[in-house]
Amino acid sequence: MESIWTWLKQISRRKPVRACGLALLVALGLDSLFPINTAVPYSTVITARDGSILHAFLSRDDKWRMYAELSDITPTLRDAILYKEDKYFYVHPGFNPVSMVRAAGRNLLAGRRTSGASTITMQTVRLLEPRRRTYLNKLIELGRAIQLELHYSKDEILQLYLNLIPYGGNIEGLKSASLLYFGKPPVLLSLAELTTLTIIPNRPSSLRLGVDNERVMQERNRWLNRFRTAHVYDETILIDALNEPLTAYRHEAPQLAPHLSRRLKAEQPGEPIIRSALSPGIQATAEQLVQNYANRIRVNDIHNAAVLIVDNQTQAVVAYVGSSDFRDPVDGGQVDGVRAIRSPGSALKPILYGLAFDAGIITPKTKLNDVPTNFSGYEPDNYDRQFNGPVTASFALANSLNIPAVSLLREMGTSALVSTLQKAGFSTVKRQAKDLGLSMILGGCGVTLEEMTRLYVGLANGGLVMPLTLTTPSDPLHPARNGGQKRAVESVKILSPEAAYLITHTLTQITRPDLPNNFDNSYHLPRIAWKTGTSYGRRDAWSIGYNRRYTIGVWIGNFSGVGVAELSGANTATPLLFQLFNALDYNSPNGWFQPPASPTSRLTTRLVCPETGDIPGDSCLNPVTDFQIMGVSRHRTCQHRKVVFTNAARTLAYCPHCRPDSGWVRRSYPNLTPDLVTFYQSRHIPFEPIPPHNPACERVSGMAGPAITSLNEGSEYFIDAAQPAELELGCQAANDVQLVFWYLNDKLYRRARPDEAVFFRPWPGQLKISCADDRGRHSDLRVTIKNE
Structure with a gap:
């Protein structure tokens, strides 16, 4: 050298x-x-899809x-x-x-x-x-x-x-x-x-x-x-x-879309130019609307918001707003709300109902019971703490009722929903899969705004969930300077086009409780299908909507996780959703969703009984039209009433074994489930009860005994030995039951009406609880009582 x-x-x-x-x-x-x-x-430069610069880094x-x-x-x-x-x-x-x-x-x-x-x-x-x-x-x-x-x-x-x-x-x-x-x-x-x-x-x-x-x-x-x-x-x-005059001066570097820009820079280190799929006009509009709206709701101690807007035709993310103000150091402005893990509240319900449509369990007019129910110790409540009795599946979804959704998830099994969400790219649900139960449909799981918005894009696209596009396709002249985006999910079919259409048809209804208060006076209602969600403790407010052109996901809350009494999907998140649609695509020229086209479509209509949503039977006098998926939807004859043999005075009911040779009458009575009977009794809603069974009959019906709703099988209860509190016993019995008998460790404790609350003072040790009805049918459970 x-x-x-x-x-x-x-x-x-x-x-x-x-x-x-x-x-x-x-x-x-x-x-x-x-x-x-x-x-x-x-310097890393993030461009919009038209080539204009959104953000630049040193x-x-x-x-x-x-x-x-x-x-x-x-x-x-x-x-x-x-x-x-x-x-x-x-x-x-x-x-x-x-x-x-x-x-x-x-x-x-x-x-x-x-x-x-x-x-x-x-x-x-x-x-x-x-x-x-x-x-x-x-x-x-x-x-x-x-x-x-x-x-x-x-x-x-x-x-x-x-x-x-x-x-x-x-x-x-x-x-x-x-x-x-x-x-x-x-x-x-x-x-x-x-x-x-x-x-x-x-x-x-x-x-x-x-x-x-x-x-x-x-x-x-x-x-x-x-x-x-x-x-x-x-x-x-x-x-x-x-x-020409010289008016040059030092400008600030472009700083639009800061959350997405940081994300893309981290995912593609060293790339001088990263071409995002964002539309600069839509991004700027979304950022401005989010910031203005967040300033208005800050008076209610609600400080953060995030918005994701997706083009349904291309899956391109055209606007990405991670927080209301990136420069806000006090309220976590640099947190990316699009990727933050939050509770979805009720926002997952449309997917559950869609899966139930595809499983043939329900159709839109299938009746579901919205009554107080104990699911093995889990007792959910509705958002308004009210119950509606029997409702159609479409009403239950449009009104976001909790009890029907949990009942439906129990019937389908949580694994079906968990598996679908895993295939759709829900990473936190995948990690939590072993621990998820019925509460997940009411928000008991972790999701992100990106995952939720992608899921609803799938609804807009006939049940096909595809990867969202954050960057534009690679430039053939410079392939290394583009792309590089990791895909969270490959294309996967989660619902049939028929089920997706039924969900969209339901979510388009405007007679529903999750409209903003006084929306007629304050908001122009865009034509969209949308669903809201409010997490437990009012920590997260969601509103996700779509039309043919766009899907927009809105999350509002506090990154700190602090709940606010005024926070709700309907009144907090939906107004911003409406503003965004009105600004971007009001009265969209793209038309509206149509039923899947024949001849491949399996979506048809049929007549059903309005009492149950099943095929009309002899007792169904006023059938109505309902959708069905041919070859999938359950084809069950309606049994909303059943035949009972009684005496002429209608004071006794007979079974085939004790019916006398003469003097009996064949009558029709409502065939109510035990939980519905209990609901009617507790609310003093009149119904036609079946007369008590013939006391002289020595045969015991093969039906199940009363369902014990309190206490819960296998649970442990801790009491204060000095001042033990009383525990409540409750059950649900059939329509023909007049009395039930409570036993503690096989000793009769008390007789009561089926809807009557019974209290007892527990003692430490193993306790067997039995409940028998006046037909001799019984149910048992065991619990453990311990001193604190």
Whole structure:
């Protein structure tokens, strides 16, 4: 290595022309030994789908050094920079021997350095590898310039040069200067602005753009006159440029979509340009609406909001708002609410009902009981703490009733819902799968706004859940500079098109409790299908809606997890959802969802009994029309009434074993389930009870005994030994039961009506509880009583 440097020093003392030839040999010989490094740490720039810049980050070395692509170099820019710096750039091999001889002659005559002969290629080398200005270093730059010419095209070298030229401070590259001083990309610069940016790199410390614009303009006009003399541009264009004022000043770097920008930068480290799928107009509108709305609800101690907007046709995320104010350090503005794990409240119910449609368990007019129910110790309540008795499945979903949803999940099994959510890419549900129970349908699981919005995009697309697109497809010219997005889920069919349509049809109803209060006076209601959700403790408010064009997910709450009494999906999240749809797609021209097209569609209509939603039987006098999925929906004959043999006075009921030979009457009575009977009795709702069974009958019915609803099988109860509190016993019995008998450890404790609450004072130890009805049918359970 020392001999090489000694030789180079000797060469540097010879005549310039001879040095150029030797430098060429050196460059060719040392190219493989000392390859030139053109890897530069660029600023990461996030663009929208139209190419406009949304967000820019400092480079690793804290420079504003934005990557200019070849398309950013316009012919006007190329002509200006070549005329000023290197007229023969496209014909020389990296150095210009004529210029070098001329410069050497001038320097010798003057006895000092009066002019240089650096080409754009040599200046690029100097920017890549700064060195002191000596003849030796000049020779090294010359060799390196030849290396650049060997490996890169002229356009690529010019591009690299424009990406590195200094503009003072920590601004490097023409694209950075264009955005930070003129607030626009290079392709939109005028001739006067381009000329301004070509003259500053030679004197970045004396020509201070934005500080001494008058001096900069004088130098600019001097060069414009030189362009005029040389006829580089049309005369008219040059006159306009000379008369154009210079209004440049230091702008802030673009800072839109900060949460998505940080996410993409972390997912694609080192990429100078990441092309997001965001629409700049929709993003700006969403950010403004979210911030304004958050300012209004802050009076209720609600501080955070997040919004995700997806184009249903392309799966592209066109707006991504992670919080109401990214710059808010007090309320966690930098937390990404789109990816934060929260409780979904009731927002998962549409998927459960869709799965039940596809399983054939229900149709829209199937009757479900909304009555107080104990699910093995789990006793959910409705949001308004009211119960509605028998309701249709579509009513239960549109009104977000909890008891029917939990009953439906119990019938289907939690594994069916968990498996569907896992396939749809719910990562937290996948981790929690072993611990999830019936409460998950009311919010007892972890989800993100991104997962929930993607799920509803699947509803809008006929039950097909596909990956959301955060970035645009890769540029074939630069595949490494795009894409790279990790997919959380592959395309998966979670519902049939028929079930998805039935869900959309139900969620479009506007006669429902989750409309905002006084919405008629305050909001224009867009035509959308939507569902709300409010988590336990009022920590999370959700409202997710869709039409043919967009799906919008809204979450509102506090990142701290603090609940607020005023927080609800209907009154807190839905107004913002309506505002977003009204601003982006009010009265959408894309039409509305239609039933799946024949002949492949299995969605048809049929007549059903309005009492049960089943196929009409002999007792069904006024059938109604309902949807069904052919070959899937359950085909069961209605049994909402049953035949009972009674005496003429209707005071006794007979079974086939005790019915007398004469004197009996065949009558029809409501066939009510025990939980519905209990509900009617507790609310004093009149119904036609079946008379008590013939007490002389010695046969016991094969039906199950009363269902004990309190206490709970296998549970442990802790009591204060000094002052043990009483425990309540409760049951649900059939329509024909008049009395029940309670036993504690097989000893009769008390007789009571089926709807009567019975209390007892427990004692420590194992306790067997039995409940028998007046037909001799019984149920048992065992619990453990312990002292605290």
